[in-house]
Amino acid sequence: MIIDTHTHLLDVGHWPDQWWDWVAEDWASKKPGRQAAAVRGRIEEGLIDSSGARMLSRMDQAGVDMSVLLPIDWGPDFTGTLPITEVVDKMLDLSDRSDGRLIPFGGIDPRGDGAAERVIEWFERGIRGLKLYPSCGWDPTSDAAMEIYAVCEARRAPVLFHTGHPLPVLEAERSNPLHLKDVVLEFPDLPVWLGHAGAPVWWAEALEVTKSGPNVRLEMSVWLWDDSDMDAEIEFTRKILEAGESVGFDRLMFGTDHVSGVKIRQPGFLPSIVGMYQRLPEHAARLGHAISPDQMSLIMGGVAARDLGLDT
Numbered sequence: 001m002i003i004d005t006h007t008h009l010l011d012v013g014h015w016p017d018q019w020w021d022w023v024a025e026d027w028a029s030k031k032p033g034r035q036a037a038a039v040r041g042r043i044e045e046g047l048i049d050s051s052g053a054r055m056l057s058r059m060d061q062a063g064v065d066m067s068v069l070l071p072i073d074w075g076p077d078f079t080g081t082l083p084i085t086e087v088v089d090k091m092l093d094l095s096d097r098s099d100g101r102l103i104p105f106g107g108i109d110p111r112g113d114g115a116a117e118r119v120i121e122w123f124e125r126g127i128r129g130l131k132l133y134p135s136c137g138w139d140p141t142s143d144a145a146m147e148i149y150a151v152c153e154a155r156r157a158p159v160l161f162h163t164g165h166p167l168p169v170l171e172a173e174r175s176n177p178l179h180l181k182d183v184v185l186e187f188p189d190l191p192v193w194l195g196h197a198g199a200p201v202w203w204a205e206a207l208e209v210t211k212s213g214p215n216v217r218l219e220m221s222v223w224l225w226d227d228s229d230m231d232a233e234i235e236f237t238r239k240i241l242e243a244g245e246s247v248g249f250d251r252l253m254f255g256t257d258h259v260s261g262v263k264i265r266q267p268g269f270l271p272s273i274v275g276m277y278q279r280l281p282e283h284a285a286r287l288g289h290a291i292s293p294d295q296m297s298l299i300m301g302g303v304a305a306r307d308l309g310l311d312t
């Protein structure tokens, strides 16, 4: 079974003005004479997949059985988004209509009033975990954040933290995985998923945090991209071996950061990333190591299934 532990499925109003502005400026800066204003209003439509149909068909193409949907609570510093309750409602609705293939997470900024109560209500309605994004401007060791982790630990529900370089409009330093070490020590039974495993700058830090608790996982999205060459695949294989041999292959998870809008990610994105993962045993052998079929099935979905309570 293949579970993609890091995807985004967007509808209108899920991401903020500041993000669309940044994308428009970036696009304009790539060619003299281009005007950001000319494209600004049309970017969002290229990223949305309101019914989830494109996500499901791309999963079919790539042989992905299930995908974890990660909504983002952008918090008070960003504008133009729907209330996070509506965004999470959408994830729950998409999941209901997907025959269990889309796994809904919640997203919360702990600074909001009644954040913990809101998370409890979402768990009652079916979310399977939380995506947290401290780079939106909050401290992952604050009391309010700790209250949220306690809610999740009591349910053994995973919390995926964004770690590594954040989206360009956000604060980078808050995404250093080392900030999560105290969280891991305080909540040993909480499945902590280190989203992107610190990519591209904090691999050693991510591995160090993984070593500090029994339920920390390295979610490996972004280290490989659809344009990764053979050298990048070999480098990635070395990371998988380093983690597998030091903390165990049951700490590693397949993820892609797939986004299912028509104008984002190439149509071949998902199959090509899956293909690179499936070549891991081959590359490992060439490096004089081994990754067994059982270890591969842990990485591709077994570890996630266990943390998500999907074990049969």
Ligand SMILES: [Zn+2]
Pocket: 006, 007, 008, 070, 257
């Ligand atoms: Zn992401």
